[in-house]
Amino acid sequence: MSRVDFLDFRLYQIQLFLVVCECKSFTTASQMLNTTQSAVSKSITSMETTLGFPLFERKKNRLELTEASRILYAEWKHAIRNIQSSIDKAYSAYYKRQSSLIIGEPDSMRTDKDYLPAIKDFQVMHPELNISFVEKPIGELISNLLTDELDVAITVDYEIPSLKNLDVNWKIIAESPKLTIIMHINNPLAAKDKLEIIDLKNEEFIVMSPLGHQNYIDLLVRLCNAQGFEPKINSSAPNARSMMSTLIRSQSGIVLGNRFLYDGNSPELKHFELDNTESSLIIVWKNQTERPIVNDFIKAVVENEQYKDVN
Template identity: 30%
Template sequence: MLSLRQFQQFLAVAETMSFRRAAEHLNMAQPPLTATIRQMEAELGVRLFERTNRINSLTAAGEVLREEAQRTIDQAERAVALTRRAGTGEIGSLRIGFVASAVRQLLPTLIAEFRESQPGVVLELEEAPSARQIAALLEDRMDLGIVALPLPSGAEPRILTQTIVRSRLVAAIPARHPLANALHTPLTLAALADEGWVLFPAAEGPGLHSTILRACAQAGFTPRIVQRAVQMETIVGLVAAGLGVALVPSLFAETGREGVVFRDLVGHGSPIAYEVALTRRKGNNLPALEAFIQTVLRVLSLR
């Protein structure tokens, strides 16, 4: 198998048509260079140069080798350059999961900022509930998760978290419901005890699901769940249709929704914390991942 060094020496001779000038260009003695060309010819079983007392021209085989050797050298140099860029996070790909309700307004800015600073990195985005993201992180099917805390039980030892948003849950109430219009009266969690609830399945976000049930227990009741839905848009849509009430992140509520009134909660069981975190598997130190995290922190610092 010919080496890159042999290719480089052969190309120098092919370019100068002189062992002496090629040796000077390569900063080496002429005899080892001549020996290299003879060794290549012996290994390939062909003559590479037409020569008498000096080199006259490349043979047909030599012409083919010059073209392929140059292509190989160029590819090797490209591989080195790309590897170095990947090592600094300039190129590569990132698999990122997110909970839409958590970063509904933030995500477009994050993507735009990151693509401007790291145009060589391809982002593979997937909207998914927190529990699915954690499972994907642990199975190395995802590099970064943007999830709602707390993490599922048992995941903490293997996952690194960095909280980026600290907020609260608010009540989503059908616009025609009496509680939606009693704005002069503070709304307690206990006031929702007799209502039907729209809630996400526990398996999709066990940590937050447990937080909500604990808050309701502190307010003296267990919510009567009449509908389940995974996506926050669907949950709020069901509330707008009058099927029940729900608790949603205040970040989500800021954008508003026709047919729904969002109200803060007071009293026992409230406020109910809603925290969003960047999560990744321990040991995943991809430079591109670090660059994305820094972009998130920079964007948040400007808000």
């Protein structure tokens, strides 16, 4: 006896079999399925031939299920319902997704003022669109984008080196425009009018943790190495907000930052812009996005010049 594979049957055949089981009549089943009685009969006969055993006992005015067909009916009815349910759920999820836009933002930087006006304008043009914002650690934004948990990610340009080997694209949407050195007003260097990187040779830096922020640390190292020294790293914080909080509360150390940092405007801090540096906010998206609304959103944010160079 050869084994029969489920793939030997079409789903329509299985659905037809289930209807016949419930009607116990080829004629009634054909009427329900809007087909001919002979087509129903031929389909059942074909299934019986493939299976190698009868599915019904054909009596004068009705069909009776065999023991084998009762087993198939119970199992297949459940399977077909699950298949239909999964299709319905997938359909619902797809169209719900089509009417939404999920934007990932750094959880410790105040970046939204640079692009929120553009988003509000875009929402006016697309009132059916549900736009939501999700704050994530910088190190998680791109990975979440790649797994389709986000439609676009907003992050800082020191993340660009890690994007080059990924199937993503990016554009600048706002500029800092320069990197800054931030310190407590009680730091002796705060009395100066201007600072350069070389002036920080003996200072201790507070940085974000290498876990998820390695690109930030690499940027700091590159800047210092270009002036012939290694940065002295005093402590690390889990994110930019904690880094700034540490600086304010300890009143010691210095931070490499930009205007996007939370608490950067604290009266307890002093900022020094670093010449010949730049810092930008970028929007990142997957190259092969199949959602036109995502491309429309990116175009609206990137091409609207009035939202760039916000100070």
